[in-house]
Amino acid sequence: MRSDKTVFAIIGLLSAAVIGFLFWLIYFKTGASVGDNGWVSSLPAVNAFLNALTAIFLVTGYYAIKTNDRELHIRLMLAATLTSACFLVSYVTYHHFQGDTKFLAQGWIRPVYFFILITHILLSIVQVPLILTTLYLAFTKKFQKHKKVARYTFPIWLYVSVTGVLIFVILKWFN
Structure with missing residues (x-):
């Protein structure tokens, strides 16, 4: 069995690879052409829906563990992980074809949008x-450590999910 140290190193390397790939995809790769297919333009709405589902699963999963319903908690956290993974696939697909999304609105919403976007990205x-x-x-049943890390994971994951929906709404209403 691998040591925790090895697994955490793999997690760090995998995370760095994912983040590096996304940075390149969004800021350096030019969008690919899809012709007249309008399906790509529907992906931001799909992404917002997946983020909303993730937030719902996270909150209900949190409630489940607080009420000692471990089985429900596990199912809901796996559902949140699945919807986040589906989001990532859809997000990568959208940005492969679309490239970077520009925010063109002016006025008070601009600094609000960029504050939300920057905190969301970070x-x-x-x-x-x-x-x-x-x-x-x-998965390795290290529940004390799991609980300690989850105290940070939960609010960050929830914030990223909720602000993902908010970014979509702002782009739709103001851009």
């Missing part, structure tokens, strides 16, 4: 290794 970077570590600790 915390999503932190979120990747936290989620993987929290899952690893749960």
Whole structure:
């Protein structure tokens, strides 16, 4: 069996690879052409829906563990992980074709939007290794350590999920 140290190193390397790939995808890769297919333009709404589902699963999973319903907690956390993974696939697909999304609105909403976006991005970077570590600790039944890490993972994951929906709404209403 691998030592925790080895697993945490793998989680760190995997997280860095994912974050590096996403940074390149969004800021350096030009969008690919999809012709007249409008399906790509529907992906931001799909992403917002997946983020909303993730937030719901997280909150209900938190409630489940607080009421000592471990089985429900496990199912809900796995559902949150699955919807987050589906989000990541959809997000990568969208940005592969679309490239970077520009925010063109002016006025009071601009600094609000960029504050939300920047905190969302920074915390999503932190979120990747936290989620993987929290899952690893749960799967290896290291529940005391799992609980300690989850205290940070939960609010960050929830914030990133909720602000993902908020970013979509702001882009739709103001851009």
